[in-house]
Amino acid sequence: MARLSILEFPDPRLRKVAEPVNEVDSRIKTLIDDMFETMYAAPGIGLAATQVDVHERVIVMDISDNQQAPRVFINPTVVILDETLGEYDEGCLSVPGFYETVNRPTRIAVTALNKEGETFTEELQGLMAICLQHEIDHLEGKLFVDYLSPLKRQRIRGKLEKAHRQRA
Ligand code: GNR
Ligand code: NI
Secondary structure (H helix, E strand, O other), X not given: OOOOOOOOOOOHHHHOOOEOOOOOOHHHHHHHHHHHHXXXXXXXXXXXXXXXXXXXXXXEEOOOOOOOOXXXXXXXXXXXXXXXXXXXXXXXXXXXXXXXXXXXXXXXEEEEEOOOOOEEEEEEEXXXXXXXXXXXXXXXXXXXXXXXXXXXXXXXXXXXHHHHHHHO
């Protein structure tokens, strides 16, 4: 297993739209293992392949406390079951240190492939629903800061660019 490096806003590679996975082969399984290692080390509750500069439609997630509920979503599609929006203070490993309120539909159904390449459908609500929508946004090249005002987004961008300059 390998820990991968996570791209940070405003890296333009975070804006790429990910391609569907054709076959869940050993290459994809290795990617999934590496993404879990990277997500758990961060630590985070979800990770999209886009964030590790792989532009394929793969998401890993685990909202449990002790790494006891690993979930994989390949080529996910979502149906909104209830247009009611819920607000949540979101963070992102690609926007480190910033948390802002985002509104999203609270009940969704997802259809995806699992790690074995089998199709499944399930209903999600609560943090799982929020996190999956956040991850699918990554696959579309979208970040939670895109839901904020231009002023807030620009302030976050400026602070992260300064941090990146100091790191370099
Ligand atoms: O670790 C994460 N926490 C989180 C909290 C609220 C809403 C979404 C998330 S996802 C984030 C990890 C991440 O950046 N995934 O893309
Ligand atoms: Ni994120």
